[in-house]
Amino acid sequence: MAMLVPVDNVIRFPEATRGSTTELDRPQTLVKARDLMAQKLCDALRSLLPRLEEELLARGDASTGRLQRELYYGTRDVLHEKAQLLESCLASAWLKLCESWLQPADKAKASRAISEPTELQLLDFGAMDQELAVKAIASRLQSACDEDLFGAGHRLAFLCVCTSTINQEGIAR
Incomplete structure (x- = not known):
């Protein structure tokens, strides 16, 4: 029987390099943290979906109107069918948000070359x-x-x- 290594919320650094991270290591650390957070968000959503489905089923059973019951049951079915799509959308949105924070628009403007001398102004x-x-x-x-x-x-x-x-x-x- 293989022993599973638990995944925690800590990114481990080698003992020799603690406190001495170079400028080159920081982007890699941010990428690891970003990816770990995306995975944790997907895991949280995956664990929440069965409870949501049960809640929608219970509310559908308890509702008195046909339209309201169909709405709860239909929403439950859509959640069940589109669970993978929801996870990928959540991870994608997280990655886009991180990218926008890591490369703000001002930094992109500053890094682009000035094409025309008329852009310079005293x-x-x-x-x-x-x-x-x-x-x-x-x-x-x-x-x-x-x-x-x-x-x-x-x-x-x-x-x-x-x-x-x-x-x-x-x-x-």
Whole structure:
């Protein structure tokens, strides 16, 4: 009888290299951790599916309406039939999420080469300060005038409705 080695949540490092991982080892460690987590997620889903099926069966048996009963039974059947697909989708989503975290969009933009010299631009800090100051003043003015503009907008809308009603009545006569 073969002895099974239990799989735990720890990635083991050789004793000689503890505390001295190189930059080259870190990506490999992250990949191992990512794959281990994907496996654990699939195992958790696999262990949860029988309980979900039992719960759906029990709710289907207890339901009084035919449509509701069929919904519970149908959902149970779909879960049973698509269990492998659900596991692979879960693992795939986890791997995509990890990839997006390991290679953020900013890093991809920074690593790409600049193709045109026009993409390079010198910053004029004086103009930038002036633009920020103008935006701050405009924002303060807008927030100070919002209440008055709201009331004026309602009055103008009312006048537009009144004039269009008067024009329609004049045309109808």
